[in-house]
Amino acid sequence: MGRIEEAQGRLDRALARLEEATSRTANGESSAAMENELATMRARCQTLEARSQEVSERLDAAIESLHTILSEDNGAG
Numbered sequence: 001m002g003r004i005e006e007a008q009g010r011l012d013r014a015l016a017r018l019e020e021a022t023s024r025t026a027n028g029e030s031s032a033a034m035e036n037e038l039a040t041m042r043a044r045c046q047t048l049e050a051r052s053q054e055v056s057e058r059l060d061a062a063i064e065s066l067h068t069i070l071s072e073d074n075g076a077g
Contacts, residue, residue: 004055011048014041 018041021034 004052004059007048007052007055011045011052014044014048017041018045 018038021037021041
């Protein structure tokens with residue numbers, strides 16, 4: 001679970017930076033710099049979402065394996 005929580009934390013921090021960047025636009029920061037930061041944050045977000053999906057799929061597979069093993073053990077008893 002540590003990896004999922006870590007990924008969620010990174011996603012939360014990336015979203016916070018994105019919100020901060022959005023508020024800076026209202027304060028007059030250059031549009032080009034904001035676009036660059038936004039693109040970077042979107043890329044990071046996509047990476048984190050992909051990793052989260054991979055972890056979720058791996059956990060589902062591990063749970064299914066455990067269910068299978070437990071079912072086999074119960075049938076042999």
